[in-house]
Amino acid sequence: MFADRAYDHDKYRKQVQAVGVTPVIARRGVAHGSGLGKYRWVVEQTFALLHWFRRLRIRWEIRDDIHEAFLRLGCAIICFRRMINLQLC
Known part of the structure; x- marks a missing residue:
């Protein structure tokens, strides 16, 4: 972890x-980059990517299922863009 x-x-x-x-x-x-610099902080990076979607940056939906649907859609778009950059599809 x-x-x-x-x-x-x-x-x-x-x-x-x-x-x-x-x-x-x-x-x-200890100074930043104290041996952990080679690891990517996946969770922080994911939040940063999801905040590109305005609807996820500030939660407007009251219902949890609608917010989760937008969250899943955002994750799918992020994965699709990564696959395009790696030319996997």
Whole structure:
């Protein structure tokens, strides 16, 4: 599991290790790129890509199912664009 500096605490490391997962958490007080620079923060990148869709940036829908439908559509568009860039389709 990869995490940013906000989770740099022994409590979180022990919780993750208790379920059998190896934590890779950036350390506080160390310069950025402290050994974790080669890993991509997939969740943060996904949120950044989804925020390109105005409807997902600010949640206007009251119903959860409609919001989830737009979220799935946004993810599908992102995947399709990546496949086009890799020329897989």
